[in-house]
Amino acid sequence: MSKNVREVALQVLIQIEKEQAYSNLLLNQTINSGEVEKRDIGLLTELVYGTVQRKLTLTFFLTPFVKKGLESLEPWVKTLLQMSVYQLVYLERVPERAVIHEAVTIAKKRGHDGTASLVNGILRSVQREGVPSFEKVTNQTKRLAFEYSFPKWMVRRWLATYGEEETREMMKVSLKPPVVSLRVNQLKTNQEDLMKILKEEGVLTRKGELSSDALIVEEGNAFKTNAYRSGLFTAQDESSMLVAKALGPKAGEHILDSCAAPGGKSTHIAELMNNEGSLLSVDLHEHKVQLIREQAKRLDLSMIEVVAADVRAFSQKTPAQSFDAILLDAPCSGLGVIRRKPDIKWAKKESDIQDIAEIQAMILEAVAPLLKKGGRLVYSTCTIDQEENEAIVEHFIQTHPEFQWDITLSDRLPEEIVQSKRYKDGYVTILPHDYETDGFFIASLKKK
Secondary structure, eight states: OOOOHHHHHHHHHHHHHHHOOOHHHHHHHHHHTTOSOGGGHHHHHHHHHHHHHTHHHHHHHHGGGOTTOGGGSOHHHHHHHHHHHHHHHHOTTSOHHHHHHHHHHHHHHHSOHHHHHHHHHHHHHHHHHOOOOGGGOOSHHHHHHHHHTOOHHHHHHHHHHHHHHHHHHHHHHHTSOOOEEEEEOTTTOOHHHHHHHHHHTTOEEEEOSSOTTEEEEEESOGGGSHHHHTTSEEEOOHHHHHHHHHHOOOTTOEEEESSOTTOHHHHHHHHHTTTOSEEEEEESOHHHHHHHHHHHHHTTOOSEEEEESOHHHHHHHSOTTOEEEEEEEOOOOOTTOTTTOTTHHHHOOHHHHHHHHHHHHHHHHHHGGGEEEEEEEEEEESOOOGGGTHHHHHHHHHHOTTEEEOGGGGGGSOHHHHTSTTEETTEEEEOHHHHSSOOEEEEEEEEO
C-alpha cells in the first residue's frame, strides 16, 4: 500500500542526515520500492532534493521563529520544519494550508500533541510574518552562503578565485534541476536516428549544446527503453563527454584509463577507437569494476579489459612506456557536480581539498612513467577548485621536464570552448553555469 508522500520524503531526508546517505541513490531505492504512487514521484523528488539543496537557506529562514534555537529541536522535527518551509517559500502550486496541515499531522503521528502544537505555531508564524531578508546580512560571504545555501568555506574559496558575479551564477544554477543527457553510441547509431527511435518509445530529446554525441532528454524515461537495453546510448553529462575526445584515442592504440569506474569515459574511448585496439580500465574496488564490465557488455564493446587494483600499486608492476595515451580522471571533491549531487555541499570539509589533492598528485606521479614518448596524458576532474586542478598539473610539469602542455588540445574540443575566456593552452575549466553542464577541468599533457 502506498504511503503519504510527505511522510516518505521526511523519512528519506532523515536517513540522508543520519547515515550520510547519497540522496540520489536513496531516492531511487524509495521510488523503485513502490512506497509512493506514480503520480507523487515528482513531488517526492522535489521535496527531497529541494530540502537538501536549500538546507542552509531554510535554517536561516527558520531561526527567528524558534526561540531556543533550531538545535534545541529533535532532528526529525527540524527536518520536518525545513521541508515544510521549503514548500511554503518555493512551491507556489502547493496550498499553504495543505503544507501546514500535513506537517502537523506528521508531527502528531511521529511525536505527540505538544510536538504538533510546536510545529503548527512555528509554521503559522512563518506564514503570517514571512521569512527574513538576506539583505540584513552585511557580510558578503555569509549573505551569499545563506541566499544560495552553500557552506561559507566554499563560498569564500570561490569568491577568491572567481569573484562575486561568477560565484553567484555558479551557485544559482546548482539549485536548478539537472538535465538528463545521453551519449549516442556512434558504433550503433547517430543523433538523428536515435532521436527518432526514442520518440517511437515515448522519449522526446533534442541535440546537445557542446558534444556531437549528446542528446538532452526533454520528456520520458530513456532508461526504460529497448534502445537503452540494446546499447544505443549511455548516460553521461556533456562536459564529461569532452574528456575522451580530449584524449584523442585512435583505433589500434594501447590506452590506460587509470581511475575508470563507473565506466562512462572508458566506454566512450572504446567507441571513439571503433572498438579496435586495447583499453585497460583500472579502478580500486571490484564492485565498481563490475559496473564497467556491465556497461561494456550492454554497449557491445569487447576491447575493454578491466582490473580491480590501486593504480599506484598497478603502476609499479607495469613496464614503463606501455601506453600510447593515458587518461587520469582523478578522484576529486566533486564540487562541479553539486547540481546533480547536492549532498556533496554538506558532506565535504575544506580540509578534504588538501587531502584529495595529495592523492591526485600521487596518482599522477605513478601513472606518468607508463606513457610512451610522444604520448598524450589527460588529467581531468569534476571539480572547479584550483587546488585540485591547475595547481596539480602546473606543479607536475615544473617537476617533470619531460612533459609539456599539449597545445593541440584545442583541435579536439568544441570551437565554442576554445574561443571562451576559460580556455588556456593545454587546459580548460568549465563552470556549471557556462553551458548548464557539470563543472569540469580537462588538461592535456604531452611526453617529449
